[in-house]
Amino acid sequence: MQIDKLSLRNLRNIREANLNLNKKTNVIVGENAAGKTTVLEAIDVLSRGRSFRTNKTENLVTYGEKDLYVGAATAANQKKLEIKKSRNKTQIFIDSKEEKKQSKVAERLAVQTIHPGSHAIIEGAPSERRAFIDWGLFHVEHSFKKEWSEYQKILKQRNEALKARDPNEKIWMQKLAPLGESISSLRQQYVDSLQKSLVVIQNQILPDIELSFSYENGWGTNKSLLDALKERKEADQEKGYTSCGPQNADLKIALNNKEAQKICSRGQQKLIANIMLLSQAKDFFEKKSFPSIILVDDLSAELTLEMQEKLLERLFETKSQIFLTALNDSVLAEILCEMDSGVFHVEHGEITQ
Ligand SMILES: Nc1ncnc2c1ncn2[C@@H]1O[C@H](COP(=O)(O)OP(=O)(O)OP(=O)(O)O)[C@@H](O)[C@H]1O
Ligand SMILES: [Mg+2]
Structure with a gap:
């Protein structure tokens, strides 16, 4: 409103x-x-x-x-x-x-915010970029909020079971995997749907560079989450937490095919952050019909x-x-x-x- x-x-x-x-x-x-x-x-x-x-x-x-x-x-x-x-x-x-x-x-x-610390979306930890995607999903995708909170509950249970070496860990893992896949595909779809406005706005603001965004699911593209969880089970038991899944996802941003995080100047980081937030606002209005x-x-x-x-x-x-x-x-x-x-x-x- x-x-x-x-x-x-x-x-x-x-x-x-x-x-x-x-x-x-x-x-x-x-x-x-x-x-x-x-x-x-x-x-x-x-x-x-x-x-x-x-x-x-x-x-x-x-x-x-x-x-x-x-x-x-x-x-x-x-x-x-x-x-x-x-x-x-x-x-x-x-x-x-x-x-x-x-x-x-x-x-x-x-509410979206553009402030002197907004470059953190490029330079900061993956959580900054996940928060960007999840802001959009929270507002435009009804099922996301419920699935994400369910996922976090089960993740906690599985982590406790891993720590305790409790055989019930397997039950939590089997519940976790399909939810994680579903969250991941919602995020992937959201990033895809933003691409159009990202390209338009980038051409208006930074026409001389090539910018690309790709979602990384947090466990690898060539296997199911369930297989990845099974593979890492022993290592995760040692660590006491689940080391793969959408909680580890990232949005990779490339500038002229190089990792933006590593090569962008502060001003460029700010501009890219602005481009991302503006695209998100545009997408929000198109989907929700209110600003x-x-x-x-x-x-x-x-x-x-x-x-x-x-x-x-x-x-x-x-x-x-x-x-x-x-x-x-x-x-x-x-x-x-x-x-x-x-x-x-x-x-x-x-x-x-
Ligand atoms: N809890 C507080 N209680 C009272 N005053 C505070 C409190 N926290 C900060 N201030 C003061 O409130 C004032 C307003 O801060 P604010 O950051 O909004 O200023 P600003 O107009 O944005 O300044 P700038 O142009 O430097 O960014 C500052 O003088 C600050 O020291
Ligand atoms: Mg101020």
Whole structure:
């Protein structure tokens, strides 16, 4: 859903803010340390229960306060999402009714983030790239969430059985294999379905390179998962955990046929990360018929103005509701404020519209 109203209480240096949002583009402008990123973090916390900058609630709650609050509402159908979070307690409300599962909010508020650490999707561990694929599947493929949580439960059981050298391990292995195969083929299909928009967006942003993406299932292509599990059983018993399966999968990214992770400059990594997220947003809108929310923190870091402009053009094409931060008096702020967007000035945690 798109948000029309956003309310924040006790997030970092923002004591209280109530914002009337633009349906398309919202620009948060201010000096360093004013509270710009905090506004973006609020939306992420509401959606996922944590922010792209920290997993720890105590870092987010204003010093000396017990808990933070974020609420979002749509004017059209009066939907309301809220979260109240202290160090050890989280309460979520959907239309004022308490909800236990954070994923129920995430389903409605599909948030993607582009921030100075986004290059980790290229440079970081395989888990970063799995998270990218799984974000898409969580939102567009109904069966994924259930299968993945079932898989993780069984994986835990099998790992315990391996450690204990319990013969029941075989039963868990036989349950694990078909689920793992199914998750893997969902991921493979998702990556395939993204290819079209990846190529289009890459040609618009980085036309001079060749970029390719291939999903690696985490156990090898020439055998079934069951056979791979059987083969590695003894080694896995020694280790005490299952060493192959979709929990070990990766998305291999190649730039001009070479491993992107090893050869990309920081700027290239950022651009490729942006291309991936933009393709995902485009795909999301095509499949769901409602827009995602894209939080863009500090777009200008390490990118030329020309690149920033190219990315902005593509961002607006995704149809997502976009939130961008920009420094006071920066060229980016100038460009964004001239457009038909909601502009919010932040100064020492106080926000004016
Ligand atoms: N838990 C907290 N309680 C109170 N203030 C905090 C807390 N955590 C961080 N701050 C302060 O909140 C302010 C806002 O931080 P934020 O990262 O949102 O700034 P920003 O406008 O994005 O700055 P920059 O342009 O440097 O990225 C900073 O001064 C920071 O020190
Ligand atoms: Mg910031």
